[in-house]
Amino acid sequence: MTSDVEPENVQDQSPKQDTGLAHRHLLGLEGWSRGDIGRVLDTAVQFREVLDRPIRSVPSLRGVTVVNLFYEPSTRTRISFELAEKRLSADVVNFSSSGSSISKGETLRDTARNIEAMKIDMVIIRHGSAGAPSFLTRCVDAVVINAGDGAHEHPTQALLDALTIREQFGRIEGLRISIIGDIMHSRVARSNLHALTTLGADVTICGPASLLPVHLDRLLGEGARGRVRVTTCLDEALDGCDVAMALRIQMERQGRSLFPSVREYHEQFGIRMEHMEAHRDLIVMHPGPVNRGVELATDVVDHERALILNQVTNGVAVRMSVLYLMADGTKRHA
Amino acid sequence: MQDPGISTIVRWRARPVAGFVEFCQTVMSFSVPQGPYIGSMHAKDTVKAQLMDERDLERILHRMSRQIVEMFAIDETAGADFGLIGMQTRGVFLARRLAGLIRDIDGVDVPVGILDATMYRDDFRMRNRKPEVRETAIDFDIHDRHLVLVDDVLFTGRTVRSALDALMDMGRPASVHFLVMIDRGHRELPIEADFIGRRVPTLPGEEVRVRLSECDEREGVWLVDSGEAA
Numbered sequence: 001m002t003s004d005v006e007p008e009n010v011q012d013q014s015p016k017q018d019t020g021l022a023h024r025h026l027l028g029l030e031g032w033s034r035g036d037i038g039r040v041l042d043t044a045v046q047f048r049e050v051l052d053r054p055i056r057s058v059p060s061l062r063g064v065t066v067v068n069l070f071y072e073p074s075t076r077t078r079i080s081f082e083l084a085e086k087r088l089s090a091d092v093v094n095f096s097s098s099g100s101s102i103s104k105g106e107t108l109r110d111t112a113r114n115i116e117a118m119k120i121d122m123v124i125i126r127h128g129s130a131g132a133p134s135f136l137t138r139c140v141d142a143v144v145i146n147a148g149d150g151a152h153e154h155p156t157q158a159l160l161d162a163l164t165i166r167e168q169f170g171r172i173e174g175l176r177i178s179i180i181g182d183i184m185h186s187r188v189a190r191s192n193l194h195a196l197t198t199l200g201a202d203v204t205i206c207g208p209a210s211l212l213p214v215h216l217d218r219l220l221g222e223g224a225r226g227r228v229r230v231t232t233c234l235d236e237a238l239d240g241c242d243v244a245m246a247l248r249i250q251m252e253r254q255g256r257s258l259f260p261s262v263r264e265y266h267e268q269f270g271i272r273m274e275h276m277e278a279h280r281d282l283i284v285m286h287p288g289p290v291n292r293g294v295e296l297a298t299d300v301v302d303h304e305r306a307l308i309l310n311q312v313t314n315g316v317a318v319r320m321s322v323l324y325l326m327a328d329g330t331k332r333h334a
Numbered sequence: 335m336q337d338p339g340i341s342t343i344v345r346w347r348a349r350p351v352a353g354f355v356e357f358c359q360t361v362m363s364f365s366v367p368q369g370p371y372i373g374s375m376h377a378k379d380t381v382k383a384q385l386m387d388e389r390d391l392e393r394i395l396h397r398m399s400r401q402i403v404e405m406f407a408i409d410e411t412a413g414a415d416f417g418l419i420g421m422q423t424r425g426v427f428l429a430r431r432l433a434g435l436i437r438d439i440d441g442v443d444v445p446v447g448i449l450d451a452t453m454y455r456d457d458f459r460m461r462n463r464k465p466e467v468r469e470t471a472i473d474f475d476i477h478d479r480h481l482v483l484v485d486d487v488l489f490t491g492r493t494v495r496s497a498l499d500a501l502m503d504m505g506r507p508a509s510v511h512f513l514v515m516i517d518r519g520h521r522e523l524p525i526e527a528d529f530i531g532r533r534v535p536t537l538p539g540e541e542v543r544v545r546l547s548e549c550d551e552r553e554g555v556w557l558v559d560s561g562e563a564a
């Protein structure tokens with residue numbers, strides 16, 4: 001396509017004129033439309049293909065500077081974002097909480113101002129407090145992408161989950177998806193609830209009563225309420241279910257003891273081989289890192305119907321897609 | 335879209351044996367662009383001239399397929415050392431048609447790949463609308479192969495530049511040639527096509543619209559005024 005004909009193709013293929021995303025920042029998937037989520041997923045499919053090429057990078061974000069601001073420990077998400085940034089040829093800077101001015105007591109606002117002074121285009125932030133990314137958007141002009149904030153949202157995880165499910169089933173509409181585990185403290189569950197209900201799935205959330213959110217109604221939008229079912233019984237959650245997403249039990253936060261013991265949790269809510277055998281079409285997913293023998297029995301983790309490693313591969317493609325589409329918001333440099 | 339005005343409508347040529355109903359549909363759909371109407375001109379387009387009809391396209395494709403067969407001495411071994419690469423979107427359909435014609439001439443199947451170079455563009459942050467990233471699917475090894483890149487319109491040359499970068503990231507072809515249906519001039523880079531359907535002198539505010547039956551409602555090439563500042 002030569003440049004003169006290009007914009008028109010966009011118009012030809014959909015009646016919608018503006019094909020940019022409706023949001024400048026990715027703070028959470030609450031309020032994201034089906035069209036915008038679909039666009040991120042469609043673009044991610046094309047980036048999956050790039051990852052299979054001999055040279056796995058494209059020059060799309062050349063000249064764009066991205067900082068990874070990680071206030072909480074993370075391996076998978078940080079590496080995944082960093083890989084995505086490098087494969088798009090962005091310039092990457094890493095901040096992590098240890099060994100930086102953060103550990104010297106600098107406030108988030110001051111760190112943000114320094115970032116601003118360094119002319120950075122995009123900020124990827126992971127923070128222990130819900131709302132930190134939103135706060136950041138008020139301090140800096142850069143595009144902000146949330147890589148997990150407290151118990152609020154982890155949008156790119158939900159997008160990669162959606163991509164993995166869509167890749168497996170060819171659709172998300174009408175699927176029955178169960179999210180099992182510590183729903184109350186899980187930003188992954190929250191983002192997934194928003195994304196999956198928006199995409200038309202029926203979601204069941206399941207876990208010990210002490211780990212289920214109290215005000216689910218307030219959490220969900222109007223359209224989503226009828227699509228979400230709550231249960232404390234694993235068999236009920238797995239009955240007729242297409243995808244089971246197990247969440248990580250955060251062992252490091254077990255001081256609060258919201259359930260009696262890890263062994264008892266596994267007995268009641270852990271997915272074991274007997275469940276895989278009873279439900280022959282069940283697909284199992286997990287955002288990682290897995291506690292083997294807690295959320296999932298160890299042979300379930302390695303089962304052919306466990307898509308945990310597909311999720312990781314899709315994570316890089318989805319983050320490339322998000323960075324690529326959101327880089328549009330950094331126009332001031334153009 | 336505004337009413338294009340009767341003069342614009344009259345300029346539309348109905349297809350050679352089009353009946354009255356079909357003619358009405360053409361007129362209707364032109365003035366009512368909403369709905370599942372694929373392959374329209376732009377909303378602000380005013381048609382200045384039709385440059386080619388479907389028979390012109392067919393004749394030119396025949397000529398170009400013979401030129402390719404001659405230049406690359408296409409024979410039974412061509413499946414291994416030759417390939418057509420269609421550029422999204424209409425270059426893909428042109429490449430497939432060429433492959434079909436080469437099969438008719440020689441009985442040889444040449445492979446056709448699909449390339450989308452959007453990720454390699456240098457102007458992507460200068461636009462208001464982000465170009466859609468479309469499929470790239472080249473299921474043969476381009477290493478050591480003679481490739482012909484196929485596109486519909488050659489304008490500034492920037493798209494070809496990005497396509498060449500994309501190809502080089504996928505391997506090291508023996509050679510890359512460039513085939514284009516319309517060369518409309520106004521190059522911004524030192525790039526020329528090896529096979530040209532037709533050269534059309536244009537003004538900066540004009541656009542060339544190639545329409546193919548695979549993805550559009552009508553087939554042909556039109557010169558339009560885009561209604562946007564050049």
